[in-house]
Amino acid sequence: MSKLKKINILILTIFIIANMFSFFKTTSNAANTTSGKGLSINVSDYKPSPISEDTDTISFANKVIGIFQAVGSIVSVLALVLIGIKYMTGSIEEKAEYKETMMYYIVGAILVFAISNISAMIYNFAQTLNN
Numbered sequence: 001m002s003k004l005k006k007i008n009i010l011i012l013t014i015f016i017i018a019n020m021f022s023f024f025k026t027t028s029n030a031a032n033t034t035s036g037k038g039l040s041i042n043v044s045d046y047k048p049s050p051i052s053e054d055t056d057t058i059s060f061a062n063k064v065i066g067i068f069q070a071v072g073s074i075v076s077v078l079a080l081v082l083i084g085i086k087y088m089t090g091s092i093e094e095k096a097e098y099k100e101t102m103m104y105y106i107v108g109a110i111l112v113f114a115i116s117n118i119s120a121m122i123y124n125f126a127q128t129l130n131n
Contacts, residue, residue: 065119072112079105 083105087098 068115069112076105076109076112080109 083098083101087095090098
């Protein structure tokens with residue numbers, strides 16, 4: 001197994017473990033307590049204020065995501081064209097090398113095109129949780 005594959009497996013394992021920890025529910029055993037000043041605190045009486053959306057921040061984030069998606073798409077297409085030209089004009093050994101390079105390109109292109117959609121899905125899911 002090559003060194004690069006070992007590093008990729010290690011990084012993937014770390015991400016999977018970190019992702020698993022994010023699903024654990026944090027619980028608290030706090031109940032009605034009395035502080036030193038004699039004030040009684042009842043947790044069930046807490047009423048959080050409603051979440052208000054900051055439309056300026058959301059519109060700015062949408063613009064930044066759109067710019068990253070456009071630049072990423074252009075770079076991905078240009079890289080595909082260059083790899084395709086080199087593949088067609090290359091020798092047999094070079095063609096085998098470009099096939100290996102193509103796997104990394106495909107993974108990168110999928111990430112570039114999927115990140116904006118995944119972030120939008122997470123945002124919509126979080127919005128449904130707040131309602």
